[in-house]
Amino acid sequence: SSLIAPRPDKTSASVTVHNTGRDFMGENPVWCDRTGGLWWLDILAPALRWRSDATGQTRRILLDDLTGGLALTESGKLLLAGRTGIYLFDAETGRQSLLFDPEEHLPDNRFNSATVAPNGALWIGTMPVDNGPGPGSLYRLSPDLTVTVALAEVGLPKNAVLSSSGDSLYISEGRDGCLRRYPVDEDGRLGSPTTIVTGGLEIGTPNGIALDEEDCIWVAMMGGWSVNRYDPDGRLLASVTLPVPMPTALAFGGPNRDRLFVTSTYLRMPAGYSGIAPQAGNLIEIDAGVRGCATYRFAL
Numbered sequence: 001s002s003l004i005a006p007r008p009d010k011t012s013a014s015v016t017v018h019n020t021g022r023d024f025m026g027e028n029p030v031w032c033d034r035t036g037g038l039w040w041l042d043i044l045a046p047a048l049r050w051r052s053d054a055t056g057q058t059r060r061i062l063l064d065d066l067t068g069g070l071a072l073t074e075s076g077k078l079l080l081a082g083r084t085g086i087y088l089f090d091a092e093t094g095r096q097s098l099l100f101d102p103e104e105h106l107p108d109n110r111f112n113s114a115t116v117a118p119n120g121a122l123w124i125g126t127m128p129v130d131n132g133p134g135p136g137s138l139y140r141l142s143p144d145l146t147v148t149v150a151l152a153e154v155g156l157p158k159n160a161v162l163s164s165s166g167d168s169l170y171i172s173e174g175r176d177g178c179l180r181r182y183p184v185d186e187d188g189r190l191g192s193p194t195t196i197v198t199g200g201l202e203i204g205t206p207n208g209i210a211l212d213e214e215d216c217i218w219v220a221m222m223g224g225w226s227v228n229r230y231d232p233d234g235r236l237l238a239s240v241t242l243p244v245p246m247p248t249a250l251a252f253g254g255p256n257r258d259r260l261f262v263t264s265t266y267l268r269m270p271a272g273y274s275g276i277a278p279q280a281g282n283l284i285e286i287d288a289g290v291r292g293c294a295t296y297r298f299a300l
Contacts, residue, residue, distance in 0.1 A: 002268045003201050004223045004245045007276060012241045014287040020051060021056050022281030026263030027208070028070040028113040028159065029283075031253030031295050036088045038253055039078065040263050043068050046082070048091065051283060053254065061091060069124050072297045079298055081124055086141075088300070097229070099173045099300075102139060103145050107135060113159040113208065113249060118166065118298040121188070123150070125157030125171075133135035138171070140188055150190055159249065161211050164293065168232065169253035170196075170209055171219055177205035179219060196234030203228070208249030210260065218249035218260060226288060227262060227270065244280040245269065252292020260286040 024044035031038055037052045042060075046067045050059040059264045069081030085101030103109050103126055114124040120143050126136035138151035138160060151157070155175020162169050163183065169182045169190060177199035183191035197219065199205030204224020209217055217230045218236060225245050229238040244264045251261050266273075266280035274280070 002223050002246065002270075004270060004273065005202055005204060005225060007245070008225050010241065010243045011243045012286075014240060015242060016284045016285045016287075017243060018051065018056070018285060020049070020283040021060070022266055022282075023047075023049065024281070025248065025265045025267055026281065026283065027068060027180040028068055029249055029253075029261045029263050030072055031251050031257070031261070032072060033295065036255070037272070038251065038261050038283070039072075040216045040251075040261075041067055042069050044267070048078070048089075049283075050091075055131060060151070061094070062098075066110060066129070068110055068112045071085035071114045071116050071122060072295065074297045074299045076169040079114065079122070079300075081114055083110040083129060086111065086124070095155065100145060100147070103137075103198070108134070112136070112157060115159045115161055116298050117162045118164075118296055120296065122298050123162075123169075125154060125160065127156050127174075131156070131297050133175075139154040141298075143163070145300075148188065150188070158206075158208055161209055161217075163211065163215055164213070165215075170211070172209055172219070174205070174207070178210070179206040179217070179230075179234070182273065182292075196232070197228075197230060199224075204245075207235075207247065209261075210250040210252055211293050212252065212288070213293060214290060216290075218250055218288070220250055220262060222246055227260065240286050242284060244277050244282075244284065245273065246280060246285070252288070252297070253295075257292045258288055258290065259292070260288040260292065262286060 023042040029040040068081035135153040179197035204221030262284040
């Protein structure tokens, strides 16, 4: 079980909970502007999820193996990453084809959440399948499938997100519960990090992140019943209180990109919390009041 802060007295007025069904571990939401809806994963089902913004209808596509990373591609196919590598997936036919697996020699690792940068490169991390103490790595995958190890050892990396200028990369590391900012040079190499947010029992620990057009970072606070907004130096600007204790990942979406979609989980909650937080595991929407950065596609 995770440590969870006391339940807040009330949920923020900007929050809506969608009746999408309880995901074991909702993750990696991605807004699709071509179809007007949201894709996300239930890692442990494992399943690919979909919700139409216009109708509210949902889909659940069962997957063959544990899958933790999701991204859009220019071709319209989805990029899925999990225990056995990175695949192209056709959601209509269910067909998938392996692109590559840089950790084929590490069968106890799996891929975690993925992000596409403005230049079309994919940033994706790995972690132990059993959530154990071993390290993972952070990779940068170019559209020509050139693979670069950006960080050789990182503890439970979540989605790495680049600033609008491309000179900073933000990533939360679950092993020590910190959000860090790395300088990025012209060749995509990372410099020495700066810790900008440190988690704790009262606020939760930084998990999934998303950036808005003002270069501020929205962070799902695992165990903290909230999504927080920070400036690039880690100063808290706003906190949105949720009806669930374990938000997992974030994505801006909607026609104006001013709504923040939040996945969540009901696993690892202490005994009795399923009654205290019955909406845990559902998809949540926040009226953010600010536009998010665009969703980029992997230009394979």
